[in-house]
Each structure stands twice: as C-alpha cells, then as structure tokens.
Amino acid sequence: MGETAGSGTTMLNIDLYGPYVWSCYALTITILGWQLYRVIRAQKNLKQKLKVQGILC
Amino acid sequence: MKKILQYLAPYLSLPGFCQWSHRWWPWTAGFCLLLWIAGLVQSLFLSPVDYQQGEAVRMMYVHVPAAIWSLSVYSIMGIASLASLIWRTKLMDVLAQASAPIGLSFTVIALATGSIWGKPMWGTWWVWDARLTSELILLFFYMGYIALQKAAEDHRQASRLSAILAVIGLLDVPIVHYSVRWWNTLHQTSSFENISRPQIAASMLWPLLMMMAAFGLYYVTLLFLSMRTQIVTQHADRLWVKRLVQEQRC
Numbered sequence: 373m374g375e376t377a378g379s380g381t382t383m384l385n386i387d388l389y390g391p392y393v394w395s396c397y398a399l400t401i402t403i404l405g406w407q408l409y410r411v412i413r414a415q416k417n418l419k420q421k422l423k424v425q426g427i428l429c
Numbered sequence: 430m431k432k433i434l435q436y437l438a439p440y441l442s443l444p445g446f447c448q449w450s451h452r453w454w455p456w457t458a459g460f461c462l463l464l465w466i467a468g469l470v471q472s473l474f475l476s477p478v479d480y481q482q483g484e485a486v487r488m489m490y491v492h493v494p495a496a497i498w499s500l501s502v503y504s505i506m507g508i509a510s511l512a513s514l515i516w517r518t519k520l521m522d523v524l525a526q527a528s529a530p531i532g533l534s535f536t537v538i539a540l541a542t543g544s545i546w547g548k549p550m551w552g553t554w555w556v557w558d559a560r561l562t563s564e565l566i567l568l569f570f571y572m573g574y575i576a577l578q579k580a581a582e583d584h585r586q587a588s589r590l591s592a593i594l595a596v597i598g599l600l601d602v603p604i605v606h607y608s609v610r611w612w613n614t615l616h617q618t619s620s621f622e623n624i625s626r627p628q629i630a631a632s633m634l635w636p637l638l639m640m641m642a643a644f645g646l647y648y649v650t651l652l653f654l655s656m657r658t659q660i661v662t663q664h665a666d667r668l669w670v671k672r673l674v675q676e677q678r679c
Contacts, residue, residue, distance in 0.1 A: 392549050393487045396542045397473070400491045404647060407534045411654050418658050427671050 441520055443660050444669045447679040450653040457653065461646035468643045471636035479633075488546040490636055494644040496539035496564070500602055502532030502648060503567060506574070507599035510592035522588050523663075525595060526578060527655035531648050533571040540564060551615055559608035560616035567605055570598035584663075 422428035439445045472490035479486035506528040513521040543561065544554045555561065574591045581587035604611075609618045620628045627634050657679065664670045673679035 390484060390549070392545050393484055396488045396491055396545050397469075399541055399545075400495065400538050403534050403538055407531060408651065410530070411651050411658070414658050415654060418662055422661070422665065422674060425665065427665065427674050429675075 441518075443519060443523075443664065444673060444679075446520055447657055447660055447670075447673055450657055451679050454650060454653040457646050457650045461643060461650050464639060464643035464646060468636060468639040471639055476636045477630070477632050482550065485546065485549050486633070488542055489633075490640045492539060492542040492546055493637060494641040495535045495542060497641060498644045498648060499532055499535040499539050499564070499567060500605055501645075502528050502535060503571070503595075503598065504602055506532060507595045507602070510595035511599075514589070514592050514596065522592070523656050523659050524652070525592065526588070527652050527659060528648075529571055529574050529578070531651050531655075533568070533575065535644070535648075536564065536568045536571055540568060556615050558614040558616060559612040560605065560614050563601060563605040563608050567598070567601050570594065570601060574598070 419428060440449055468490070472487055476487070476490070478484055506525045509521040509525040509528070512518055513525065540561075543564075547556075548554050574595050577591040577594055578587050581590060608614060609616055629637070661670055661674065661679065670679070
C-alpha cells in the first residue's frame with residue numbers, strides 16, 4: 373500500500389506498484405470499457421434505425 | 430417442476446424478457462458501478478501486500494474474477510446453446526449470442542493479466558502448461574463461436590452451427606478448472622476451492638469477492654442491454670416489438 377512519512381501521514385507511493393500492476397488494471401478497464409461502448413453504440417444505432425422506420429418517435 | 434416452468438414462462442418469452450430486463454438493468458448497472466468503485470479502492474489501496482509477492486498480489490483482484498467469469502460465461506453460453514438446440518427456444522439462442530463477446534473479453538483479460546503477473550512471479554510471460562493452454566483453447570472456442578455467427582449467410586444455420594460448437598466447447602470447461610489438479614502445472618491450485626475454508630486471509634478475500642461480484646454484475650448488465658438490442662433488431666417488424674418500443678417498455 374502506501375509509505376508512511378515522517379509526519380505520520382500515509383502517502384501513496386505509486387512507484388511501489390510497478391508497471392505490472394498498473395498495466396493489468398489499465399488493460400482490464402480498457403477492454404471492459406470498450407465492450408461497454410460497443411453495446412451502447414449498438415443500442416444507439418438501433419434507436420436511430422427505429423426512428424427512421426417511424427416506430428420510435 | 431411443471432409449476433415452476435409455468436410461473437417462469439411469461440418471463441422467459443421474448444416480450445416478457447424485454448420488459449423485465451428494461452425495468453432491472455438500471456439497478457444492475459448502478460450496483461455494478463458501486464461495486465467497481467469499492468472493489469478498485471479495496472484492491473488497489475486498502476488490501477494488504479503479500480509477504481512473498483509484495484505489491485504484485487494486487488493483480489489477483491482482476492485476474493481471478495476474469496478467469497472465473499470466463500469459465501462461468503462459457504458454461505452459461507454452452508448450456509443455453511444446448512437448450513436452444515433441444516427446445517428451439519429463441520431466448521436461449523439470444524442469451525448465448527449476447528454472452529459470447531462478453532465472455533471473450535473476460536478470457537482475453539484472464540490470459541493477458543495472467544501473462545503480466547507471470548513475468549515478475551515466474552520469470553516468463555507464457556508457459557505451455559495445462560491451465561494456460563486449456564484457457565487459450567477456451568479463447569479459441571469463443572472466437573470460433575463469434576466467427577461462425579458472422580460467417581454463415583443464413584441466420585438460422587449460423588445459430589445452429591455456432592450452438593453445436595458451443596456445446597462441444599463445454600468439454601473444455603472442466604479441463605480448465607481441474608487442470609491444476611490433473612496435471613503438474615506451474616499455475617497454482619485454487620485458493621478458495623472450499624468457500625467455507627478459504628486459504629487466503631479475509632483482508633484479501635473480501636476485495637476479491639467484491640471484484641468477482643463487480644465482474645458478475647457487469648456481465649448481467651451488458652447481457653440485458655445486448656439481448657434487448659438483438660431481440661428488437663431481429664423482430665423489429667413484429668407488432669409486440671412496435672407496441673413495447675412505442676410505450677417505452679422495451
């Protein structure tokens with residue numbers, strides 16, 4: 373976790389985590405975010421199509 | 430059993446599913462977001478470091494849920510495909526189709542994060558051991574299923590062929606799960622095979638369970654949205670779809 377400074381407050385030391393941990397989380401969030409974007413985009417396209425067909429106002 | 434099926438029938442029909450998933454998805458999405466925030470804070474900042482692995486243990490909180498859900502989603506997809514082949518239920522077919530891209534994402538995450546975790550722990554990005562190889566085969570099954578869906582011209586034929594592939598792929602699920610027991614692998618055995626007697630400390634188990642629930646709710650939320658989109662797209666000319674869409678109940 374963090375590093376305890378002399379003043380007694382806990383400071384976050386990002387270096388401790390290393391590139392492996394951060395890249396793991398960044399990759400996970402990117403893939404899941406992209407998947408979510410894909411689903412939302414498909415829904416938006418469908419709404420547009422339904423509007424063109426006159427089903428959705 | 431008959432009574433249960435009679436009770437569930439309205440919810441398992443296409444119009445029924447559209448309506449109740451439309452009502453429930455904001456709740457699953459809300460809880461999913463909350464669990465992701467809480468899980469990320471716990472796993473990145475509040476959970477303790479491991480005495481052997483140090484900070485690298487934090488990779489467990491994304492790798493393990495992704496791996497478990499990659500298998501779970503495939504099991505759901507395979508069973509739904511089997512049901513659609515036997516009973517020709519459209520909802521099961523849509524369920525399997527909507528699950529495939531989400532399961533593929535989980536499998537890619539499990540393999541990639543496992544590889545990133547393997548480098549500092551094992552000293553290598555990849556080894557051809559039973560667990561890693563069988564998980565890679567699972568990835569190929571997901572990819573094959575999606576490719577078959579898109580390749581065939583006839584929609585019904587595509588659904589049937591991909592459902593057969595999904596059922597065959599079910600054989601790989603127990604192989605992935607038990608590979609660490611059946612073969613001598615570099616991959617460690619499960620730390621909470623028996624949930625009542627987990628082999629990891631509670632301070633690490635809770636963030637892990639939280640992330641597993643977050644991944645699960647992510648799957649359910651995306652499944653609701655994708656299935657509804659697919660149902661409306663495939664049946665846009667039906668009267669019940671027009672009525673539900675116009676009444677904003679789907």
